Amino acid sequence: MESGYVTTPFGRRPMSLGMLASQQQAGTIEPGMMRSKWKLFRAICEARPALGVTDRALTVLDALLTFYPDDEISEEKGLIVFPSNAQLSLRARGMTPATLRRHLAVLVEAGLILRKDSPNGKRYARRDRAGAIGEAYGFSIAPLLARAVEIENLAAQAVADRELLRATRERLTICRRDISKLISAAIDEAVPGDWEQMTVMFRALVARIPRVASTEELASLLEEMGLLRDEAVNLLERQIKREKLDANESQIERHKQNSNPDSTIELEPSFDTKQGEKAAANNEGVAEPSDSQRLKLPRPSAGSGGKAPNAANPIAGHSLKSFPLGLVLQACPAILDYGPGGAIANWRDLMSAAVVVRSMLGVSPSAYEEACAGMGPENAATVIACILERGGHINSPGGYLRDLTRRTERGEFAIGPMLMALVRANGGAKRHAG
Template identity: 55%
Template sequence: DAGLIQRKDSANGKRYARKDETGGIEEAFGFSLAPLLARAEELAHAAQQVAAERKRFRITKEALSICRRDVRKMISAAVEEGVAGDWGHIEEMFLGLTGRIPRTPTVADLQQILEEMEMLREEIINSLEMQENSETMDSNAVQNERHIQNSNTESSNELEPSSGKELGEKLHRTGRPKSEAIKAFPLGMVLKACPEINDYGPDGAVESWRDLMSAAVVVRSMLGVSPSAYQDACEVMGQANAAVAVACILERAGHINNAGGYLRDLTRKAARGEFSLGPMLMALMRANQDTGRKVG
């Protein structure tokens, strides 16, 4: 059926070869492997592809197993140690992802779940780091307050910055670098969650973080976000994360009445250690997947 073996029947249905006077085969009846030989290179290439796909499947499956284990351990440890956070919701997200793994998954199935599981892991790490930084900030704030009261050289008003810029500077002074307030997620995941930002990159594409930040400046103006609001976001979240936040706002522009006010609210939450990009990106990824299924 595959055309790799050819059969040539004789008059009596037997297999034999008719030879010429020199003993060479003049005509042969039975099975011929000539088609198989002719396609040997093609079949070798196909075999290599199958081997490569199996290797990719194994690597992806192993990566997903490790990521699942990491997430499971971090959730259990956070709950046991009483770390602040909505761990019940995170547990539900984890169980939802593991429940989506088919009995006989393809490499595409595993890759998609792996990406979301990695995002969940980053979200948990962000939450734990923000909790640790918040405790450090509280401790530093107490020390600063005591120092201020003892030296009486500064006004107590400085303990509560009046703007996002001052708040970013305050965070920087207390030992939490502004650029490290929130870890950035992989660019590929950001673009999968926020594909519309691609249209505003150089030459209509975003291929690097520099492209994303350039596109965010264009989108910021288009959405009516003031330069000061965006600058505050950059100083508190870091430039890359501020650009990601703008990309998320663009993706949900139809549901947001005041993009500038929304960004300022995210900036204030980030400054207090109450905001991470993970849930927003994951929600957008799921929404895009659902839209793709409906279109398909």
């Protein structure tokens, strides 16, 4: 190509800065650079969205490339093709002249070809006596060679993005199938849990899947569905463990023997009795406070209604799933203000903030201690954070916490749906923990 040559369009077509920039870029071809025209064309097809060209424009480019005599595009062999409109229309699948001109303009604007117009606007080539082309007027494909590396990189990125989108769609489809089957199995087996609410949440997530979705949108939905699936699996696993424990207990009952029925010695020490003895000793000022009292753990008693995690209540405080601290703070950003120094960096900070919030909400110490025993300290602090976030909708935080504790002991409560609902209500906004 005539490197450094600036040409203006024929007739009333105006010159633009974009056309000048394309001509300058076409003059930066590295010496000796060559590319297969059809491999380069396939790369352009892969990168079509990034290049901003239509499929009809690519049909015209395909027809133009057929007029280039060699398979390898190189500057030494010339970069100008000069077909007539009639011949170009035939090779462009019979495209009409008006449509042909429109898509040629698209290729020029996209910087894939250049016009090199003759004095009268015709396309032709002047040859010397030996038959070699001396001067040619038509369309220059020099930009394809100058942008070959860029086009190949765009094509590789397009292929990678398409594969990622396909993989994400497949994972989302499998996750949808898993949730649907798990909920159906839970309902058929009468597994305790709020399956109706989980079904509503699942349908809401499915309804949010757009017809034409990006990878980012599908990844966000996949993350939420993954939490819902984990929650369903957690509830079903708890049911399986409960059935195994019930089967083991019934088997032990059938083989239970006691040679001395009047003996007061049990196979295991009584947790309630020891706690009662220590509490009585503390009231008399004789014994030191117990470890559980120092840590503010719940003390089961006959009047408090609390239950200790013993053999009579095997699932309390051990089977409720804990969620990442970052997700808890994303769902409940209001509790950040009550952490040490106005920030929460770990679970200890969250539990400290929960104690302050518990007092502010009017939740009694006994209700909070029962929640710690039934759910675990981390989950109890998480529930307090959720109650604070929904404070305007809960009339009695203490009664609400006791009800959640009882539902947890029966295996009917899960924290996951509550957290996900708050994440959506807050618009997915994130605040740093500390």
